[in-house]
Amino acid sequence: MPELPEVQTVLDGVTEYLKDKEIRGLDCFYPGTVVKDPELAKNPFPARLNGHERRGKYMILHLSGETSLIIHLRMTGKLVQGEAMPGKSPHERACFLLSGGKKLHFIDIRTFGKIVLCKTANLGKFMPDLGIEPLSAGFTGEYLARLFAHRKTPVKNILMDQSKIAGLGNIYATEILYRSRIHPETPAGEISLPRLSKLAAETKAVLKQAIAMNGTSISDFRRVDDKSGGFQNFLQIYQKDTCPKGHEVKKIKQGGRGTFFCPVCQK
DNA sequence: CAATGATCCTGTCCGC
DNA sequence: TGCGGACAGGATCATT
Numbered sequence A: 001m002p003e004l005p006e007v008q009t010v011l012d013g014v015t016e017y018l019k020d021k022e023i024r025g026l027d028c029f030y031p032g033t034v035v036k037d038p039e040l041a042k043n044p045f046p047a048r049l050n051g052h053e054r055r056g057k058y059m060i061l062h063l064s065g066e067t068s069l070i071i072h073l074r075m076t077g078k079l080v081q082g083e084a085m086p087g088k089s090p091h092e093r094a095c096f097l098l099s100g101g102k103k104l105h106f107i108d109i110r111t112f113g114k115i116v117l118c119k120t121a122n123l124g125k126f127m128p129d130l131g132i133e134p135l136s137a138g139f140t141g142e143y144l145a146r147l148f149a150h151r152k153t154p155v156k157n158i159l160m161d162q163s164k165i166a167g168l169g170n171i172y173a174t175e176i177l178y179r180s181r182i183h184p185e186t187p188a189g190e191i192s193l194p195r196l197s198k199l200a201a202e203t204k205a206v207l208k209q210a211i212a213m214n215g216t217s218i219s220d221f222r223r224v225d226d227k228s229g230g231f232q233n234f235l236q237i238y239q240k241d242t243c244p245k246g247h248e249v250k251k252i253k254q255g256g257r258g259t260f261f262c263p264v265c266q267k
Numbered sequence B: 001c002a003a004t005g006a007t008c009c010t011g012t013c014c015g016c
Numbered sequence C: 001t002g003c004g005g006a007c008a009g010g011a012t013c014a015t016t
Helices: A004-018 A120-126 A141-148 A155-159 A170-179 A193-212
Strands: A023-028 A034-036 A049-055 A058-063 A067-072 A077-081 A092-098 A103-108 A114-119 A250-254 A257-261
Touching: A004 A049, A004 A058, A004 A077, A004 A103, A004 A193, A023 A114, A067 A077, A067 A120, A114 A120, A141 A155, A141 A193, A155 A170, A170 A193, A170 A257
Parallel strands: A034 A114
Antiparallel strands: A023 A092, A049 A058, A058 A067, A067 A114, A077 A103, A092 A103, A250 A257
16 A cells, blocks of 8 residues: 555656656546546646645645646555556556657556646645654654653554654554554553654654665555565565564554554564 | 544455 | 455544
8 A cells, every 4th residue: 555655656756757748638537536626727738747745645746727636546546657558457547648649547446546636726625634744854752742642542543643644554654663662552642752752763764765665565556667666575564474583473453454563572 | 622433445365 | 166255444524
């Protein structure tokens, strides 16, 4: 499932692919995949990419003509450039038509992904409230101490709450807690400041390393050029039977999602 | 305000 | 071999 590093990888690939091309159209093949701002002028195309940003797991592309795109891959969404996809995919939900006959395909098996096309001025209406960026300077042990204060919620649940911290999903939350030696069910408000500082530092380290490796290709994540990421080779606990120290890994459910942890290493 | 549960969707896996 | 059912899982919405 694409989380922050995977979204960053895709965004980097998409912006590189689009920088010398014009977007001439956007086809939707599945009802609901493409959402159009009712206030948008009838046809915003042709348009060019003017800028971009990532907020949590959301990609935002700023186009010419005061128009913007919000793209969310959700669980199985993929953006694949035309050359990398010779055949037809039965799961193609939308497609950007580009200059020079090129295409950018939106492939999404489970159809949860979304592409929003809106007036740039209306971005706020289409974006949810998102918490702090974990790679920002303000993401520190002290910040987490304030965020977690008096909260009895298990720490892993808060790590995955996008309105508190934007961009972490099941895989990275699981990995970060293992590397921080924190038990995923620990009530968030009970964790000491030194351990929260460790948590913040490990979060940044894991995300940076994963971005450097072009993300984690678990299930079917692929880059825009359809190549795999590399961070799955560095996972220490997610979907493992034993931790790096040889202890047996336990699997539990938290908020409907699978959590892997080591009862010996994580307290 | 916080926490929980249902919902969306389909490929994969398991048991019979 | 084939079928049904459980499962996975991010975000949203409704409910407690």
